[in-house]
Amino acid sequence: MQRKRSQGEPESFFPSLKSLCLENCPNMKSWWRKRSIDDDNEDDTTVIGTSTMAFPCLSSLEIANCPLTSMPLYPSLDDDLRLVKTCSRPLKQTMKMNITGTTPSSSTSSLPLSKLKAFHVHKIEGLDTHMLDEYLKHFTGLKKLTIGDCKEVDLEGMQWEPLKNLSHLEIYNIPKLVSLPIGLQHLVQLKTLKIRNCNGLRSLLPVFQHLTFLEVLVVMNCEELELSAAGFQIFQDHTRLRSLALENIPECRHLPEWIQHLTNLQILSLVDWPNLTSLPDEMRCLTSWKKGVRRTLVPIGIRLLTFLQ
Known part of the structure; x- marks a missing residue:
């Protein structure tokens, strides 16, 4: 999947997409054929941190048995996020975004995923107590939470x-x-x-x-x-x-x-x-x-x- 570059303009991926499911793709490590960032650097936000590469209207997302480390981010999710046996990196980068102006309905600054209703996390690589705790404090609209098989998490x-x-x-x-x-x-x-x-x-x-x-x-x-x-x-x-x-x-x-x-x-x-x-x-x-x-x-x-x- 190729992304269009336009200097100074937000990059949108599937601008009308509301729901995305990626399941049982064990060899899919990147959304792009060529890596847009250094996949060896877990905390790299030099490109992603500018918050231009994102799904602008995505409401629900499921990633299961798919080791994605690089993908368009998803700060606009307001329904369901399900992460099963995948990497925590895209979630980490999404949480660092400033989504002002990157989503059509955003007129003021708001925290990514603050409107999320349901969060399911199971066997996520790199997810520990501090990280999960830090993210959940921003999910103030959350109605449903499922936490499973997280060996490094102390509830x-x-x-x-x-x-x-x-x-x-x-x-x-x-x-x-x-x-x-x-x-x-x-x-x-x-x-x-x-x-x-x-x-x-x-x-x-x-x-x-x-x-x-x-x-x-x-x-x-x-x-x-x-x-x-x-x-x-x-x-x-x-x-x-x-x-x-x-x-x-x-x-x-x-x-x-x-x-x-x-x-x-x-x-x-x-x-x-x-x-x-x-x-x-x-x-x-x-x-x-x-x-x-x-x-x-x-x-x-x-x-x-x-x-x-």
């Missing part, structure tokens, strides 16, 4: 206050996660929390007591997690929770008493509880079960159906 060391509008958070394959980051208490609008494959996670306390707006909670494959601790009477404040899914939590031998406080629970899914033998009598308090959405409870070796009838 407990990040600042979460700027993400006050976040309503959906997914975390998976984060080996350093031992407890929920204390900063999550600032996510007062959080409605959905999904945690998967975090085998180091041992407790949801003390942060969970602050997430009282939660409507959906999913916890899967967290082998060290204990849910029966005494501190979980805090569930009495989670009256909005309507969907609860717990899968492969081997440390739990029985459902704790706090489940009786989930009076608006409509969907309950229990999968792979090899030591579960019965359900607590307190589950009779779950008055919000609806016939159309009742779920089969299927621990290993147990199939419990009658208690919902």
Whole structure:
């Protein structure tokens, strides 16, 4: 793909393009046949920093299994950014841009990606705690965030206050996660929390007591997690929770008493509880079960159906 040079004028790539997906292109390292910058210099912004090489109208972008280190930048994204098994360099350079005048709708200076609604990051080369933390503080309009398989990221060391509008958070394959980051208490609008494959996670306390707006909670494959601790009477404040899914939590031998406080629970899914033998009598308090959405409870070796009838 060739780009046109015009001195003093912004260079636009596909000026009407709204959505771009690059997936499973394992040999694509550059957007151009000839490299426009030194690809060996991770922080090179001598050319890109002038913020003229960019998609002017791009709203959503997905790059998956594609090791791009050089491409037109994307400061105007206002919908969805998905980065999976790719290089962090274009993101880093995009965040350094000044997008005044480079997008048709920009009349005043604004931060790149400040209007982004959804951000999905998975196994990104070069992404560490400091970098992710620095970027997220500018994503003030973010509604949905997914962080997965980032070995160098320590979520407990990040600042979460700027993400006050976040309503959906997914975390998976984060080996350093031992407890929920204390900063999550600032996510007062959080409605959905999904945690998967975090085998180091041992407790949801003390942060969970602050997430009282939660409507959906999913916890899967967290082998060290204990849910029966005494501190979980805090569930009495989670009256909005309507969907609860717990899968492969081997440390739990029985459902704790706090489940009786989930009076608006409509969907309950229990999968792979090899030591579960019965359900607590307190589950009779779950008055919000609806016939159309009742779920089969299927621990290993147990199939419990009658208690919902």
